[in-house]
Amino acid sequence: MNFEQLKPEVTSIITNSxxxxxxRLYNICSLLEAHIDYYNWVGFYFKNGDKNELKLGPYVGEPTDHTIIPFGKGICGQVAVSNENFVVPDVAAQDNYIACSITVKAEIVIPIFVNGENIGQIDIDSNTPDPFTKDDEHFLEFVCSQVATILV
Structure with a gap:
């Protein structure tokens, strides 16, 4: 399935009350991991209450020890501070990268906004070097906007 074919599937999952x-978040992770070859780990991180840290939510892929990530640490922690998409074509070239697995070559993190506030993010690891394009970014922004509708 391509991104356009996946959009109605995402909406269907989100609207299944x-x-x-x-x-629903777990099902989104499963859908993306199953249908996009180079998405090898798909998960959500959310702001942990009033703390300046992220807490791991639903995910699909290898287990991770990174269940809590301080703001500013790693790619996810940087997105929590910058409020901007972060595409990493080569994780080995990043000084502030938190290694989850030696097989991971690239990462993309897109923030989730509710009422203008960054409340979390979708995080995707790939075992393929430099696989992410602007199409991935746009599709994942769509996914995050859909997810935001159930987190208000």
Missing amino acids: DLTIEK
């Missing part, structure tokens, strides 16, 4: 928010 028979499922908990947590289950």
Whole structure:
């Protein structure tokens, strides 16, 4: 499936109020990981209450020890501070990268905004070097805007 074909699937998952928010987020992760070859780990991080840290939410992929990430640390922590998309074509070239797995070559993190506030993000790791394009960014911005509708 290409990104345009995945959009209605994302919307269908988001609007399924028979499922908990947590289950819908997990289903989004599963959908993306299953249908985009170079998405090898897909997960959500959310602001942890009033703390300046992110807490791991639903995800699909290898288990991670990084369940709490301080603001400013790693790619996810930097997005929590900058409020901007962060595309990393080569994680080895990043000084402030938190390694989750030796197989990860690239990462993309897109923030989720609710009422103008950055409340979380989608984080995707790829075992393929430099796979992410502007199309990935635009698609994941769509995913995040859909997710925001159930987090208000």
